[in-house]
Amino acid sequence: MDSIEIRSYSHCVRNHIVDSHVDEWRVRSANKQFLMAVIDTLQGDDGVGLTVEWLSDSQTLKDLEKDFLIATKMSELTADDHLSVRTSTETAGNTPTVLLSPEKAVSLLPVHGNEAVQIEITNEAVTERLWEKYDNEWEIAIPVSVDTPPYSRLLSLAEHNLGTDVKTDLDNAYGAIESRAPDDRPEPVTVGLLVGAKHDLLLRDVVEWAETSTLATQGTVSKLKQQLEDVGVVSTTSENIGVGRPRQRLTLAKETFESLSSDELVANVQSVLP
CATH class of the missing domain: 3.30.870.10 (Endonuclease Chain A)
Structure with a gap:
């Protein structure tokens, strides 16, 4: 010894x-x-x-x-x-x-x-x-294989599909909740939806990012989006593109949210989530 x-x-x-x-x-x-x-x-x-x-x-x-x-x-x-x-x-x-x-x-x-x-x-x-x-x-x-997607893949796909600013805000938001206990954090998809609403993204683009990265299915994204709508944080507007069904665009439901950084937004919303 x-x-x-x-x-x-x-x-x-x-x-x-x-x-x-x-x-x-x-x-x-x-x-x-x-x-x-x-x-x-x-x-x-x-x-x-x-x-x-x-x-x-x-x-x-x-x-x-x-x-x-x-x-x-x-x-x-x-x-x-x-x-x-x-x-x-x-x-x-x-x-x-x-x-x-x-x-x-x-x-x-x-x-x-x-x-x-x-x-x-x-x-x-x-x-x-x-x-x-x-x-x-x-x-x-x-x-054992880990089903959760690698962090760098989440961010690189966000940058490619949603833009550099969205990728940066996602990184900041995920980093801000890391110090919290797991039970006191929003779902990772919820964070993506909040950042998406902050940047007025199309819902289908957020769904594509979640599905491509294997973070979540379309059904999970829709359920969590509805949850954010129910508590008055996120709203959607319909855009008629002339062909097919109208597309939904994510927006923040309150003007007071618009001035918040992505990490501040997640912190404020967490308190009203069920």
């Missing part, structure tokens, strides 16, 4: 994974706070050549995917091949958090909040045995 320290989860991830000369790491954990630190730290780093294989249990992954902003970062990392996720056939929740490479093993024992006792092992015989054990677990584990 080479060292024992108390460190934050983010420090552990940066020190042992991101800033390490080792490019192959395996993480076995059902600790949501630690796994969120892994996602945030990897997402904030260029991660060139770095791959993390993450073994967890299905319930922990489902809980993380309920948080849109965490899930979209996970999706980004998996799309860039920096993160590979599998669910264990065993109960990962009953084991301590372990960071493992062929050269080093780090066990984390929770202390309080986002801190843990960090036990680092570099004994070659021990690390080889541990790597072999977890390698076998990894091979029989079930690969």
